[in-house]
Amino acid sequence: MQTFELFRFADPAQSVAVEVRCGAPVTTVDQERHYSAEIVVKSDFVTGRVGLQVSHEDLDEWERCLDALQAEEGAEWPAGDRSAWVDVVPDDPVEVTVHDSPSTQIAVRVPIDVASEWLEENRLRLARVRAAVSAS
Incomplete structure (x- = not known):
């Protein structure tokens, strides 16, 4: 099973990335395939990982988020309240907020x-x- 970064925001001091394990997917009752993933935060202040599941629809949604960020609009990914998520604001510097919701909030x-x-x-x-x- 290979792990690939779906995205990475990084500078020399800190980073936020999503790592997706691209092995055998988990298929839900509605036949949607999900892949295990983690949001990874690294900085001098805090380092942590929070799990989530990524679907083909989530990949399409991330592409729309990239389009929004290119237009200098904010983006939230993945949509819905099913797992952890990120909020990206394309300011200078870029602000990435990782939300562990609904688990720890x-x-x-x-x-x-x-x-x-x-x-x-x-x-x-x-x-x-x-x-x-x-x-x-």
Whole structure:
């Protein structure tokens, strides 16, 4: 089973990423395939992981979020209240808030001074994850 980053916001001091395990999916009763994933936060102040499940629909939703971020609008991903989620505000620095909801209801906001090519890099990460889940 391979793990791929769906997205990463990082600077030399801190980062927020989503890692997706692209092995055998879990199929729900409505025949939707989900892949295990984790939101990973690393900084000098806090380091942590929170689990979630990612579907093909979530990948499409992340692409729409990237489009919104490119238009300098905020984005929340994944949609719904089923698991942990992130809120991204494309300010300078980019603010990524990780919400562990509904479990602990803890939220951690991480300001990240991203490199200029962050949007293109995250589109490439999305393409790699899509290819990996299509092959599974």
